[in-house]
Amino acid sequence: MKPLRPRAHPERDIQERLRMALRRAGWTVVDKTHGNSYQPGWPDLFCFKPPDKVRWVEVKTPKGGLTPSQRARFACWTGAGLGVWVLDRVDDLRPLYGEANWLEWLTAPQLLHFKERHRVLCGNGPCHTDWRDWL
Numbered sequence: 001m002k003p004l005r006p007r008a009h010p011e012r013d014i015q016e017r018l019r020m021a022l023r024r025a026g027w028t029v030v031d032k033t034h035g036n037s038y039q040p041g042w043p044d045l046f047c048f049k050p051p052d053k054v055r056w057v058e059v060k061t062p063k064g065g066l067t068p069s070q071r072a073r074f075a076c077w078t079g080a081g082l083g084v085w086v087l088d089r090v091d092d093l094r095p096l097y098g099e100a101n102w103l104e105w106l107t108a109p110q111l112l113h114f115k116e117r118h119r120v121l122c123g124n125g126p127c128h129t130d131w132r133d134w135l
Contacts, residue, residue: 010061028049030045040067043058043070044057057084058087060088066086075134079118085101085102086102
């Protein structure tokens with residue numbers, strides 16, 4: 001029988017290092033944003049930096065992607081005027097100072113689906129729907 005090797009958790013490792021980097025840069029990081037696997041699609045971190053930066057942050061590995069539940073929840077939040085920032089590097093927090101960037105993590109077909117669902121559900125205004133409507 002082969003000895004068990006510890007499983008690698010690269011996203012969790014990035015998240016821990018990112019949490020420390022955010023705190024060093026003056027951000028307040030909320031450690032617990034959601035309960036468990038029965039609440040899919042929530043971003044990994046909630047952080048803020050006074051006076052005006054409030055961010056939901058999803059942590060990914062450089063080759064990672066968004067789950068269907070994340071795409072749906074983030075789309076719903078975008079329709080309601082909220083943003084989600086995706087970070088995959090600990091050494092570059094610059095994306096947090098710009099526009100929400102989760103759409104950059106979509107493939108071309110996923111982006112087309114988002115734009116079509118946004119048009120159907122929201123028209124030209126804010127969108128107040130349940131995130132499951134975006135699946």
